[in-house]
Structures are given as structure tokens and as C-alpha cells.
Amino acid sequence: METEPPVRHPDAPAPGTKLGQHYSRCFGCGDEQPGGLRLSATAGEGVSLVAEFEVTEAHEGAPGLAHGGLLACAFDEALGGANAMLRLPAVTGHLQTDFRRPVPVGTRLHITAQVDGVAGRKIYSSAAGRLNGPDGQLALHARALFVIVDVSHFTTHGNREQIAKLSWDQAARDEQLDFNP
Numbered sequence: 095m096e097t098e099p100p101v102r103h104p105d106a107p108a109p110g111t112k113l114g115q116h117y118s119r120c121f122g123c124g125d126e127q128p129g130g131l132r133l134s135a136t137a138g139e140g141v142s143l144v145a146e147f148e149v150t151e152a153h154e155g156a157p158g159l160a161h162g163g164l165l166a167c168a169f170d171e172a173l174g175g176a177n178a179m180l181r182l183p184a185v186t187g188h189l190q191t192d193f194r195r196p197v198p199v200g201t202r203l204h205i206t207a208q209v210d211g212v213a214g215r216k217i218y219s220s221a222a223g224r225l226n227g228p229d230g231q232l233a234l235h236a237r238a239l240f241v242i243v244d245v246s247h248f249t250t251h252g253n254r255e256q257i258a259k260l261s262w263d264q265a266a267r268d269e270q271l272d273f274n275p
């Protein structure tokens with residue numbers, strides 16, 4: 095697949111900037127979603143970000159170990175967040191996750207996610223997850239395809255009442271929807 099290198103948007107948050115939640119009820123990053131992952135993300139260099147979350151008992155699959163689907167969710171969130179550096183609304187079309195090491199409850203999972211290339215509406219991304227910090231053991235690797243969508247994707251298919259409750263500051267900036275942040 096021929097891709098163009100991703101171009102960091104001039105208004106993308108500077109590297110090191112903590113990214114806000116894009117939606118308070120988001121299972122990945124929202125603080126009003128009980129049992130959610132509460133992933134916190136920081137803008138990285140280029141078109142990338144760094145994200146972390148604490149694996150708790152709410153995330154168990156086997157006793158004392160994280161559920162694989164929840165770990166995939168964390169990657170979906172982190173990879174989706176990396177699109178904020180392009181400042182383009184996009185949704186996950188395809189997500190594949192390699193589980194290389196078990197992730198125990200109590201781990202702080204450290205995720206680096208980056209956009210690798212863009213082809214028309216298609217955004218190709220990858221991410222790695224390490225145990226308890228940037229130099230920790232590699233536990234997961236993921237690749238994803240995101241598809242750039244119009245805002246009407248959310249207004250047509252989403253819940254209009256919940257969308258209407260979003261404040262303008264949260265929903266838009268510079269006459270564009272503000273996707274994280």
C-alpha cells in the first residue's frame with residue numbers, strides 16, 4: 095500500500111502536552127465512565143503520543159491478569175488519540191493486537207502510538223505497550239487502520255441528545271470539531 099508520510103498539524107498540541115479526554119463518557123479516556131480505562135495521554139514528537147493506564151481488578155480476564163479485549167481497547171484509544179496530531183476525525187476500521195507477554199493487575203501499561211502513513215482517507219498506525227514504563231518489557235504490539243470521517247458520522251449515527259450536551263468548547267475549536275484536544 096502506497097502511503098504518504100503523516101504531517102503533524104501546525105495547531106497540534108506541542109510534544110509533552112497532556113491531552114484532555116475527548117469525551118467524558120469515553121470508555122478509554124473519560125472520567126465519567128465507571129470501570130473505564132481512564133487512559134491519560136501526552137502528545138509526542140511528530141505524529142505520535144504516549145499513553146498510560148493502570149490495570150485494575152475491573153480489567154481482569156484470568157485471575158490477576160488483564161483481559162485481552164480491554165488491552166485491545168487501550169490500544170484503540172491510544173491509536174485513535176494519535177490522530178489528534180493530524181487534527182482529523184477518524185474511526186477505527188481495523189485493529190490487530192499481538193499479545194506477547196501477560197499483563198498483571200497492578201501494572202501501569204505504557205503505550206507509544208504513532209501514525210505511520212496516510213493514503214487518502216486511510217490512516218495507518220502502530221503502537222507498542224510496555225510494562226511499568228517506557229523501558230519496561232514489551233508486552234503488546236498493535237497495528238491499525240483508521241478511516242477519516244466527516245463530523246456527520248457522529249451526528250448521524252450517534253446519540254443526538256448526548257452530542258447536544260457537549261459544550262462548544264469541548265466539541266469545537268477554530269470552527270472545527272476539536273478531537274482530543
Ligand SMILES: CCCCCCCC/C=C\CCCCCCCC(=O)SCCNC(=O)CCNC(=O)[C@H](O)C(C)(C)COP(=O)(O)OP(=O)(O)OC[C@H]1O[C@@H](n2cnc3c(N)ncnc32)[C@H](O)[C@@H]1OP(=O)(O)O
Pocket residue numbers: 116117122170171174175184185186187188214215216239241243245248249257260265271273
Ligand atoms: C457536533 C458533533 C460532536 C461529535 C462529538 C464526537 C466526540 C468523539 C470524538 C472523537 C472520536 C474518536 C473516538 C476514539 C475512540 C477510538 C476509536 C474507535 O473506537 S471508533 C469506533 C469503532 N469504529 C467504528 O465504529 C467504525 C465503523 N465503520 C464505519 O463507520 C465504516 O466502515 C468506515 C467509516 C470505517 C468506512 O466506511 P465508508 O463508507 O466511509 O468508507 P469505505 O469506502 O468503506 O472505506 C474507506 C477506505 O477504507 C478501507 N477500509 C475500511 N474499512 C477497512 C478495513 N476494516 N480493513 C481494510 N480497509 C478498510 C476501504 O477499503 C476504503 O479503501 P479505498 O479508499 O477504497 O482504498
